[in-house]
Structure formats: C-alpha cells, structure tokens
Amino acid sequence: MECVLRTTGLSKKFSKKLAVNSVSMCVEKGDIYGFIGKNGAGKTTLIRMAVGLAAPTEGSIELFGSTNLTVNREKVGTVIEYPAIYPNMTAKDNLTVQCKLQTVDTNVIEGILDLVGLSDTGKKKAKNFSLGMKQRLAIATSLVGDPEFLILDEPTNGLDPEGIKEIRVLIQKLNQERKITVLISSHILGELSKLATRYGIIHNGQLIEEFTEEELRERCKSGIVINVHKDDVEKCTAILREELKTTNFKIGVDGVIHLYDFVEQTGMVNQVLAKNDIIVNSISADESDLEDYFLKVIGGRK
Amino acid sequence: MKSLMASDLFKLKKGKYLYGCTIGSVLLRIFIIIIMYSVLQMDDSSSASGYEILSKAIGSGSALLVSIAISIFVGAEFGFGTIKNSATKAFSRTRIYMSKLLVSFIATICILLITAVVYVLLGTIVFGWGTPPDGYILDAIAKMGVQIYLNLALSSMFVMVAILIRQSAGSIAINICILQFAGLVAQICSLAFDKLFHLTIEFSKYLPSTIISDTVDVEKLTSELTIRGLVAGAVIIVLTTAFGIFSLQKRDIK
Numbered sequence: 001m002e003c004v005l006r007t008t009g010l011s012k013k014f015s016k017k018l019a020v021n022s023v024s025m026c027v028e029k030g031d032i033y034g035f036i037g038k039n040g041a042g043k044t045t046l047i048r049m050a051v052g053l054a055a056p057t058e059g060s061i062e063l064f065g066s067t068n069l070t071v072n073r074e075k076v077g078t079v080i081e082y083p084a085i086y087p088n089m090t091a092k093d094n095l096t097v098q099c100k101l102q103t104v105d106t107n108v109i110e111g112i113l114d115l116v117g118l119s120d121t122g123k124k125k126a127k128n129f130s131l132g133m134k135q136r137l138a139i140a141t142s143l144v145g146d147p148e149f150l151i152l153d154e155p156t157n158g159l160d161p162e163g164i165k166e167i168r169v170l171i172q173k174l175n176q177e178r179k180i181t182v183l184i185s186s187h188i189l190g191e192l193s194k195l196a197t198r199y200g201i202i203h204n205g206q207l208i209e210e211f212t213e214e215e216l217r218e219r220c221k222s223g224i225v226i227n228v229h230k231d232d233v234e235k236c237t238a239i240l241r242e243e244l245k246t247t248n249f250k251i252g253v254d255g256v257i258h259l260y261d262f263v264e265q266t267g268m269v270n271q272v273l274a275k276n277d278i279i280v281n282s283i284s285a286d287e288s289d290l291e292d293y294f295l296k297v298i299g300g301r302k
Numbered sequence: 303m304k305s306l307m308a309s310d311l312f313k314l315k316k317g318k319y320l321y322g323c324t325i326g327s328v329l330l331r332i333f334i335i336i337i338m339y340s341v342l343q344m345d346d347s348s349s350a351s352g353y354e355i356l357s358k359a360i361g362s363g364s365a366l367l368v369s370i371a372i373s374i375f376v377g378a379e380f381g382f383g384t385i386k387n388s389a390t391k392a393f394s395r396t397r398i399y400m401s402k403l404l405v406s407f408i409a410t411i412c413i414l415l416i417t418a419v420v421y422v423l424l425g426t427i428v429f430g431w432g433t434p435p436d437g438y439i440l441d442a443i444a445k446m447g448v449q450i451y452l453n454l455a456l457s458s459m460f461v462m463v464a465i466l467i468r469q470s471a472g473s474i475a476i477n478i479c480i481l482q483f484a485g486l487v488a489q490i491c492s493l494a495f496d497k498l499f500h501l502t503i504e505f506s507k508y509l510p511s512t513i514i515s516d517t518v519d520v521e522k523l524t525s526e527l528t529i530r531g532l533v534a535g536a537v538i539i540v541l542t543t544a545f546g547i548f549s550l551q552k553r554d555i556k
Contacts, residue, residue, distance in 0.1 A: 048554065053386060053389055053554060054555070070394070074391060076390065085382065085384065088316070089316055093312075097384075100309040100312050101388055102391060103305045141387060
C-alpha cells in the first residue's frame, strides 16, 4: 500500500528533552489515521515536522513517496492546533487570501464554503464565528488547492458535541467523497473511534503501536458477559468449571459472569449452558473501547 | 514569490491598520500646518510656502506610524497563526520573508506619498506655492528620494523586529523604543569608543533619522549627505534582512 506520509527514525530534541524519539510511521493512502497520545506525548511536534513548521533533529520524512517535501507540501492541507484564520476578514476573504497564495482561481471559494457549511455567512467576520465555524473555516482554508492529504491536529478541541459531530461528518465526507487521506490527532477517543480506519499510539515521544480498525476490534474483545437468573449463578459457574474446564471468570456485583476464555466461542458456551438447563438471559462478547485499550497500552509504560 | 506577494497585498488592503496609520500620519501633517499658520499669524518675519514644504514633505515624521502598521502586518501573522498557512506550502522561509519585506516597503511608500501629497497640497492652499529658486524642485525631489529610501531602511528594521518578536504588541513596543532611543544609544556608543579606544566616531551621524533631518535642514543636497544616506540605508537593509531571514529559517513556527 502506498504511504502518503512516511517517517523513518524521526526525532526532535528540545534542549535536553527528546519530544519525538525515532518514530517510524506510515499513513496509507485512503486512511483516516487516528493519532493518539496524551498531552505532551509528541503528537503535535511530529505533525509540525511533517508539515514543515519544525525541523527534525534526526530522521527523514517522505510525502507521497518522495523526500522533495517543498513540492509535495502543495498537496497537503493542514490545520494545526487552533484555527489559523484572519479574524477581521469574512470567510470568503479568508479563502481569497489562500487562493491568491496557492494561485488557485477564486471561483472555487463558493464550492468549498458550501462543502463546510459556511456558504451563508456573508459579511460576517470570522471573529464573530462560533468555535465550530472557525474550525470549519480553517478546514475550508486547508482544502484550497484540492489537497490529497489532510493533517488535522486536535480539530475538535473546545467544541461542543454538536460541533464535534459536524467536524466528524465533514471529515468522513472528505475521505469518502473526495478520497482525501486524513491524519487526525484527538483527545476525544470515543469520537476518533467512530472515524479512524487506522491508529497510531504515541507515548513519551515513541510510537508504540500502529493498528487497523479491525485489529482494534479484535484486541478489544476481552471476554464474554453471561447474564443468568441470580439463582442459577452458582450452577452456571459449576458448569464452567466442570464442563468447560475453566476458572478464568469473575462474578460481578450484579451477578453477571465475566468469562475471559472462549472469547470467539460465545455460541458454544451458550449451548453448553442451555444443555444443562441454565436459562441464559443474555450472552455477548465483552468489548472494551478505544479509550480502554489506549489506557491499557500506555498504562504499562509509565 | 508573486503569489506570496499577491496574498500579502490582499491582506494589507483588507487591514484597517494601514488606513488608520495613513490617516494618523496625514492628521499629524495637518496639525503641523495649523501650528505653522498660527506662528506666522504672530510673527511677521517668518514665511512659508508650498514649494518649501515639498523638501520636508517626506521627513521622518511618519516613521512611528509606519512602524505600527508594519508591526501589526507582520506580527499578526504569528499571533493569528496564519503564517502556518504559507509556511506549510511550497514556499521557502526566505521567500516568505522577502514577500513581507517588499509588501512592507509598498505600505511604507503608500503612507509616505499620501502624507506628502496632502502636506504639500494643504501647505500650498494655506500659504500659496511661492516662487522656488532655480533647481529647487529637482533638489527637493532628490531629497525626497533619499528620505523615502531611508524610511525604507527603517521599515526593513521594523520587519526584522516583528519577525524576531513574533507578535504585534511586542513588536510595536520594541520598534517605538528603537525609534526613540537609537540616538541615545548611538551617543553612548560614541562615548564608549572615545573612552575605551580613543576613537572619535559619531555613530548618530549614520542613523536614518539623523540623515533625514540633515536632508531637511540643508539648503542643497550634498554628495556627502547622499552617499552617507545611501550607504547607511544599504547597510541597514542588508543586515536586518539577513538577520531576519536567518531567524525565520532557524526558529520553528509555533
């Protein structure tokens, strides 16, 4: 698969602190790559190096398979941390600045504003926009020149749930309809998991894991939750011990049994219990989410 | 470079600060005309005319307002974070700097020329044009040329300061301090050189503001004054531009 962004042994040192430590990562074409890490983990520093705002101390960066970054950065749209817009200008004027900068015909402005839902802002200055509108305007600015790759650093920071949803829908639309590859960093992991197709976890400057959406789903499957009548709990655990030969389970305070074996064999467990006259109210895979997984991964690396 | 400048010129056109500073500079000259008129009313031995104002029309009186306009123009790019929009595209930092510098020069020339035109026109309306001596107009135009050039040297310094400070308010403060205290620092340097090395160097002679004042005060522009102005201006422009570009290239953009 073609890598839109590839870093090899990328490092950045600020005086004595290694903010990014030999990161080798690949954002594949068509991905919505969720870049996850705690505050100060090195996400923004890595993104700054990728877009040319900071110089790497060591390592290399490739964009679209080439190390000629100056030329290839034309194909990259960026929104880093907060919306970089002119507050005293209208949305149209903000895009006009970018069109002039990139020698793009100003005819595209209406279409872009329409795409991000800002076509009706008229003469309203950007300083009077809500934070969500400012963020959408910043994304609109990054879309000038039809980028093939969008880098969004914390685009949902400070937004209300409605604003977060708007940005998510917009990113999905750009990825699916315009085939734009997206690298997005966010703290809102629940939201990111609705969006990303691949993930990278960075911790203390090091990329500790890269995985796909499917791999995450697999890794989050941690067991089976069995809900039986409270009078049957003891009988049920006896069957697990005797018939399934497992003691790898716990009984929750609510009487629910959490079985940590046979994760892929929910049907078989159900069949065994039913054969022994246990009425199973519900049985399902116990799935943790991206947030739990992230905490589990970085938890052991303090 | 052309696209960078087109974009910067558009921002300049949309920025109210340029109009505000131009109006401020014009108002300052109107105030000077009023003062001159009041003095002439009280003192019959003094005289003024439109052609005399011509050689003083540029001067260094607009430098303060030019420094404010440039500090806002350049500093705001860092304050709003919009510098990232060009720095993440296919432009080298040198080009980004040169575009800001050239557009600042254009802004400086606009402020100076509009102010000069209003100053001369109003002076002519109030005092009459008068009868200039032979060769006066050409000499006045040459003086204006040197004055504009030295104002551009000051603008080059304002751009460098704004690039170093990376915020509007701080840049305005530093640039105003430079304008106000450069003469004092030059005098201290002269004293120090005299005390330490027994060398008599009049540093203040090479300050743009001093040379501009000299061009206003002398009856006729001398070649010594012209060369001093051209060399001092060139040194300032080259040094500040080199240092500004170096700083922009070496420091990360936040």
